[in-house]
Amino acid sequence: MPKYLLLKHYRGGPEPQRPVPPMDQWAPEDLEAHMAFLKHVSELLEANGEYVDAQALTPARTWVRYGGPDAAPVTTDGPLPETSDLVAGWYMIDVESHERAVELAAYVSSGPGPGGEPLYEWIGVREVMSEAPSETDPA
Amino acid sequence: MIDEPTRRLDEGALRALVPRVLAGLVRRDEDFDAAEDALQEALLEALRVWPEHPPRDPRAWLATVATRRLVDARRSEAARHRREEATYAEPRPAAIEEGDDTLFLLFCCCQPDLAPASQVALTLRAVGGLTTREIADAFYVPEATMAQRISRAKRALQGRRLDQPGDLAVVLHVLYLVYTAGHAGRVDLAGEAIRLARQLTLATEEPEARGLLALMLLNHARLPARLDSEGRIVTLDRQDRGLWDTREIAEGVRVLQSALAVQRPGRYQVEAAIAALHDDAASAEETDWPQILAWYDDLVALTDDPVRQDPAAVLGRAVAVGHVLGAAAGLRETERLREVLGERHRWHAVRGHLHELSGDLPAAATAYADAARRATDVAERDHLVRQAARARAAERCRNSRLTERPP
Numbered sequence: 001m002p003k004y005l006l007l008k009h010y011r012g013g014p015e016p017q018r019p020v021p022p023m024d025q026w027a028p029e030d031l032e033a034h035m036a037f038l039k040h041v042s043e044l045l046e047a048n049g050e051y052v053d054a055q056a057l058t059p060a061r062t063w064v065r066y067g068g069p070d071a072a073p074v075t076t077d078g079p080l081p082e083t084s085d086l087v088a089g090w091y092m093i094d095v096e097s098h099e100r101a102v103e104l105a106a107y108v109s110s111g112p113g114p115g116g117e118p119l120y121e122w123i124g125v126r127e128v129m130s131e132a133p134s135e136t137d138p139a
Numbered sequence: 140m141i142d143e144p145t146r147r148l149d150e151g152a153l154r155a156l157v158p159r160v161l162a163g164l165v166r167r168d169e170d171f172d173a174a175e176d177a178l179q180e181a182l183l184e185a186l187r188v189w190p191e192h193p194p195r196d197p198r199a200w201l202a203t204v205a206t207r208r209l210v211d212a213r214r215s216e217a218a219r220h221r222r223e224e225a226t227y228a229e230p231r232p233a234a235i236e237e238g239d240d241t242l243f244l245l246f247c248c249c250q251p252d253l254a255p256a257s258q259v260a261l262t263l264r265a266v267g268g269l270t271t272r273e274i275a276d277a278f279y280v281p282e283a284t285m286a287q288r289i290s291r292a293k294r295a296l297q298g299r300r301l302d303q304p305g306d307l308a309v310v311l312h313v314l315y316l317v318y319t320a321g322h323a324g325r326v327d328l329a330g331e332a333i334r335l336a337r338q339l340t341l342a343t344e345e346p347e348a349r350g351l352l353a354l355m356l357l358n359h360a361r362l363p364a365r366l367d368s369e370g371r372i373v374t375l376d377r378q379d380r381g382l383w384d385t386r387e388i389a390e391g392v393r394v395l396q397s398a399l400a401v402q403r404p405g406r407y408q409v410e411a412a413i414a415a416l417h418d419d420a421a422s423a424e425e426t427d428w429p430q431i432l433a434w435y436d437d438l439v440a441l442t443d444d445p446v447r448q449d450p451a452a453v454l455g456r457a458v459a460v461g462h463v464l465g466a467a468a469g470l471r472e473t474e475r476l477r478e479v480l481g482e483r484h485r486w487h488a489v490r491g492h493l494h495e496l497s498g499d500l501p502a503a504a505t506a507y508a509d510a511a512r513r514a515t516d517v518a519e520r521d522h523l524v525r526q527a528a529r530a531r532a533a534e535r536c537r538n539s540r541l542t543e544r545p546p
Binding site for chain 1 (some may be wrong): 369370504507508511512513514515517520521523524525527528529531532
């Protein structure tokens with residue numbers, strides 16, 4: 001069974017279908033509904049036997065590279081820190097097919113936003129390469 | 140984590156034997172690393188065998204099996220390195236013969252030059268008797284990673300003379316790290332830290348050891364009220380105080396009083412005193428903030444440059460200042476910390492609380508949102524986002540009441 005990452009973003013990705021303010025500006029009841037949905041998604045994935053892992057990332061990002069011999073690492077916030085893609089977290093799932101991964105990503109995207117209406121949030125879907133070669137020989 | 144039949148074992152009693160048996164082996168001049176490995180194997184054996192065949196003398200059983208494992212290990216080692224065999228026959232410097240086993244082992248595991256993560260892992264295994272798997276689960280790392288961390292730490296101890304008195308301050312700090320790590324994980328590390336601290340207080344008269352035990356008990360007593368049924372954080376002022384564990388509070392207060400009676404104050408005793416005052420209030424409104432502030436004054440006086448050396452204490456004091464002298468005074472206190480803590484979520488969260496106390500809801504919401512962006516755990520982040528949203532909603536509600544009022 002292939003594994004997929006369903007990636008949520010702080011920013012970046014296609015033009016938002018539905019622009020919404022940051023969550024701390026939502027009505028408290030909308031916030032509760034959204035957080036309850038996230039909890040429900042994790043429980044659903046576990047109940048389905050499709051859950052592998054879920055993690056959230058803090059928004060701070062540092063780019064680092066080797067500084068050369070006897071030099072400190074070189075760090076930067078990166079070019080255009082305000083507009084570049086910034087991953088917020090992910091679900092890792094183990095599913096039957098790419099279609100199932102897309103179906104689950106769409107479900108994650110349907111989570112309620114302000115006013116209880118779906119967020120229509122863009123979710124990045126990426127297949128995880130498996131470590132072991134598959135059992136069958138390539139043709 | 141543990142197979143079903145072993146549940147019938149009294150694991151607490153089994154694990155309480157670990158430091159005594161291990162200390163016995165190490166004092167007999169066995170190598171710490173090898174002795175600890177052998178005892179782990181003996182423990183696993185005990186978990187397997189005891190439910191069907193309980194031993195008459197569990198401690199002797201463990202010591203015998205661990206010794207047998209040591210001898211086996213040494214034989215196979217010797218077979219491989221026959222030339223090195225002679226070194227085993229050489230007498231090694233006699234280890235100390237008196238003193239409490241737990242304290243002795245804590246000093247072994249909490250060598251000041253080991254990294255804190257290693258001290259913690261080693262303490263949980265060698266003194267707490269937890270398996271590598273359980274420790275790995277508690278810190279959410281793969282078992283192989285934790286096994287490696289433990290064996291590296293033990294290798295670092297090889298060839299050390301373990302007969303010097305250790306640094307009790309390091310031991311206390313390690314136990315506190317175990318305690319604070321213990322609220323989120325799947326293994327009850329907080330309970331484990333309390334158990335170890337209780338053992339430690341039997342071994343030393345040092346009042347700070349009792350201060351630490353009191354601090355843990357007085358905080359742990361509030362644990363049942365700290366999260367609601369949905370797993371949401373409930374702040375101290377909103378907790379259902381009926382859920383607090385009154386027995387733990389009573390024990391904590393007793394332990395604290397016996398420590399304070401020695402009249403050698405230290406940071407754990409002072410922090411425990413502050414926790415006791417919170418526990419003592421029947422409602423948030425009845426909290427004795429002036430006395431809490433007085434204890435915070437003592438706490439910051441323990442270091443020469445508290446802003447740099449103990450910013451957490453200065454931040455805690457700022458909250459007390461806010462409640463005693465007014466929110467504006469509290470906010471001024473936090474300003475001193477901007478340079479040191481300005482990028483930490485707790486600094487912004489405290490400022491949110493103080494702004495809310497002063498009635499400035501928009502500023503409170505902004506501070507809570509700034510805190511949420513800097514939070515490093517999900518429960519805290521969600522809590523801070525909620526606080527921001529709640530403050531904004533309260534502000535909207537207040538504004539609409541003002542505009543609805545007839546001219």
